[in-house]
Amino acid sequence: MCTYATELIQIEGSAKGAQGWFRATDATVYFDHPVHFPDGHALLIDIRNPAKGPQHRVALELDARSARELADAIYRALAAVPEDLALGESAPLA
Amino acid sequence: MTVDLYARTTSLQGFGGDEIEAYVAVPESVTGFGSVVVIHHMPGFDEATKENTRRFAAHGYAAVCPNLYHREAPGAAADDAAATARALGGVPDERLVGDVAGAMSYLRSLPGSNGKVGVIGYCSGGRQSVLAACSLDLDAAVDCYGAFVTVDPPADRPFRFTSLVDKLPSLACPLLGLFGEEDQYPSPEQTDDLQRRLDELGKDFTRHSYPGAGHAFFAVDRPSYRPEVATEAWGEIWEFFGRHLGSGK
Numbered sequence: 001m002c003t004y005a006t007e008l009i010q011i012e013g014s015a016k017g018a019q020g021w022f023r024a025t026d027a028t029v030y031f032d033h034p035v036h037f038p039d040g041h042a043l044l045i046d047i048r049n050p051a052k053g054p055q056h057r058v059a060l061e062l063d064a065r066s067a068r069e070l071a072d073a074i075y076r077a078l079a080a081v082p083e084d085l086a087l088g089e090s091a092p093l094a
Numbered sequence: 095m096t097v098d099l100y101a102r103t104t105s106l107q108g109f110g111g112d113e114i115e116a117y118v119a120v121p122e123s124v125t126g127f128g129s130v131v132v133i134h135h136m137p138g139f140d141e142a143t144k145e146n147t148r149r150f151a152a153h154g155y156a157a158v159c160p161n162l163y164h165r166e167a168p169g170a171a172a173d174d175a176a177a178t179a180r181a182l183g184g185v186p187d188e189r190l191v192g193d194v195a196g197a198m199s200y201l202r203s204l205p206g207s208n209g210k211v212g213v214i215g216y217c218s219g220g221r222q223s224v225l226a227a228c229s230l231d232l233d234a235a236v237d238c239y240g241a242f243v244t245v246d247p248p249a250d251r252p253f254r255f256t257s258l259v260d261k262l263p264s265l266a267c268p269l270l271g272l273f274g275e276e277d278q279y280p281s282p283e284q285t286d287d288l289q290r291r292l293d294e295l296g297k298d299f300t301r302h303s304y305p306g307a308g309h310a311f312f313a314v315d316r317p318s319y320r321p322e323v324a325t326e327a328w329g330e331i332w333e334f335f336g337r338h339l340g341s342g343k
Contacts (some may be wrong), residue, residue, distance in 0.1 A: 004184075004218075004241075004242070004247050004251045004253045005248075005250075005251060006180060006181070006251065006252050006253075008181060008252060026181065028177065028180065028181045030180070032136070033135075033136070033137060033217075033310065033316065035137060035140075035173045035176075038317060039317055040308070040309070040310070040316060040317050040318045046177045046181070048177065048178075048181070050178060050181065053167075053170070054166070054167035054170035054171075054174040054175055054177070054178040055170055055171065055174050057174050057177055057178075059173065059177065
């Protein structure tokens with residue numbers, strides 16, 4: 001489809017890619033041609049650390065239903081967290 | 095009939111004198127061959143694009159595909175490089191033109207070249223093929239389903255380009271456009287608009303819009319592949335490049 005639509009956000013966390021665990025600093029979300037998933041288009045998510053290089057990336061390619069269910073599941077999981085557990089932003093790494 | 099070829103990864107001097115990676119395929123035992131710059135799609139300098147590059151050599155053309163994402167991700171896997179380039183806003187138009195110019199010089203310097211060079215691009219490369227044809231001394235250009243040629247991308251997209259409407263008067267070579275009627279990027283209305291604009295400008299434009307095909311109907315590794323349409327469209331490419339670039343076959 002080549003909509004070029006792309007969401008870019010800054011994140012704090014870790015991800016495990018082909019090079020092992022790395023600090024995740026950026027996420028890109030878009031709906032376009034997947035590399036591996038056998039469909040014309042998919043919801044694509046890249047969890048990245050561009051400072052460490054292009055290979056520090058975890059890629060997800062999901063059909064639209066799966067992407068929505070994943071997003072809903074994330075919200076449900078966060079909503080179920082007991083109140084006595086902190087839900088604030090993680091402290092930035094030095 | 096196809097001919098033997100050799101192919102390898104090489105480098106060439108692109109925009110700003112930068113040495114960038116490229117994939118070259120050259121027909122063997124052929125002289126006086128025309129040449130083709132292959133512009134890869136947004137997923138990058140991948141296996142399918144290299145296969146297309148070899149296909150041109152098998153049909154008697156020297157072909158080179160510059161890695162447009164080499165600067166952002168030297169040595170990276172094609173998908174990682176594409177993700178990096180996308181997050182950075184894609185390839186700036188000025189840099190694309192410089193990289194295609196470098197690829198043209200590379201091809202014209204090959205022993206056996208007849209000096210004629212065409213360009214072909216797929217998907218995002220379709221728009222970039224038109225951009226190159228409006229900017230450089232090319233002999234023929236093919237736009238395979240390039241979006242945002244006559245309309246700007248929405249302003250909220252991170253990509254650093256606009257439509258090519260202002261550049262179309264500079265189109266200096268024959269252009270072949272290959273589109274799917276079920277595509278929305280570009281839509282049939284947009285390809286109609288391109289046809290109308292180029293007709294008004296008196297440009298040499300041949301368009302084929304195929305029913306039953308959407309975007310990326312050439313892509314053999316994707317569900318969008320439409321073998322009957324792709325076979326017919328490849329035939330149009332061979333006829334078009336044969337007429338404008340010649341071939342040593």
